[in-house]
Amino acid sequence: MINYPMTLSTTEPNNFVGLIKIRQGDTESQVFDATIVQNGVPVDFTGLTPFFCVKSSPATGLGFSEQKVTQILDAKQGRLTYTLTDYDMQAVQLNHAYFSFRKLGSDQTWRQQFSTKGFAYSIVPSIYTDGIKDSNYIWTFEEILRYFQEWVKESMKTYDDWYLKAQAELQRIIKLFSDWINESKKEYETWRESEKEAFDQWMITNKQDYEAWFKSVKEILESIDPNGKLLSEIIDARQSVDGQKHANLKERLDTMENNSFKMTDREVDTLMVLQDDHFSKNHEITNVGTAPDSNVDYASLVIAEIDNKKQDTFYLEKVGEIND
Known part of the structure; x- marks a missing residue:
């Protein structure tokens, strides 16, 4: 840091x-190390x-700047320091400055109590003030590269610090979780x-x-149905x-009733063939001959005739009244 000691008066015409x-x-x-005096005596x-x-x-009237002073060395002895910022170096020329002392009012506005007389300081140019021309861009590229490398280095350091903290936090969470599992396992085993x-006692x-x-x-079941024969x-x-299985006995009986004893009005004129799978049990069978080729098995079809020996069909006719 570069200090500029100075004594600034609130009463003398010039500093x-x-x-x-x-x-x-x-x-x-750049630091202004100032002592504020009034008639040669430090101001509190x-x-x-x-x-x-x-x-x-x-x-x-251009280039105006006003910055709060935060470095108070000794208020009673009028001592303070102020570090210049970019706002205080805006133009390459002679700058006129002073220190103002204020109090914050009840309406939250600053009210000036007193100030020092002015003093001057000059801002001189740097190599960047007038811009970069000709081949100077090569040096600028190297400078940018240096800035970039410094940024990468600092970023890596920041990342490493973050990574280490994150790892430590992760390990802490894992440990807490493991401890919780172990404690819960003991409680579960006890329960x-x-x-x-209690269950074994209930079973007994x-x-x-x-x-x-x-x-x-x-x-009771054996007395009703010994050996489960009825079931x-x-x-x-x-x-x-015909091998069709029904969900229950009632379903089979309903199916038999519908097929054998019920006929809708739309089926009155329908030609139907009645098949008797037990024909050989309730009819006499006569052997009429042998098939001509013994190597071929011929299926036999027995057709029952009703009232007419020359017909293989029969018809239902209305007799009397059919009540609904």
Whole structure:
């Protein structure tokens, strides 16, 4: 840091601080070390807030800057320091500045109490002030590369720090989770053992009641259907002669009734063929001959005739009244 000691008066017409020249761009390194006096005596500005005020060009009114002073060395003895910023180096020329001391009012606005007389400091140009021309871009590229490498290095350091912290946090979370699992496992094992004992005791208590109930049910079933014969016959009766299985006996009986005894009005004129799968049991069979070729098995078809020996069909005719 480069310090510029100075004594600034609130009463003298001029403050002679000597010739101060500051390079434009030397940000955060140029410090004004000031002692505020009144008639040669240090001013106590306790309770007030100092501001550094500068105008780069009094003629044009451009380049105005006002910054709060935060480095108070000794308010009772009027001591403070102020580090110049880019706002205080806006123009390469003579700058006029002073320190203002203010109090914050009830309406949240600053009210100036007093200020020092002005003083001057000069801003001198740097190599970047007038821009870069000709082949100087090569040096600028190298500078940019250096900045980039420094940025990468700093970023890697930041990332490494973050990674280490993240790893430590992750390990902490894993440990907490593992500890919780171990504690919960112990609680679960304790609960399981207690519940197992309760269940075993319940089984012992209720086993005899269950066995007695099961035995009584078995005896009732055996008295109604010894050896399950009736149940077996009912199950067998669900299947018809053509091999069709029904869900229950009622379904099979309903199917038989619909097929054998019911006929809708739309089926009155329908030609029907009645098939008797038990024809050989309720009719006499006569052997009329042998098929001519013994190597071929011929299927036999027996057609029952009703009232007419020359016909293989019969018709239903209305006789009397058919009531709905």
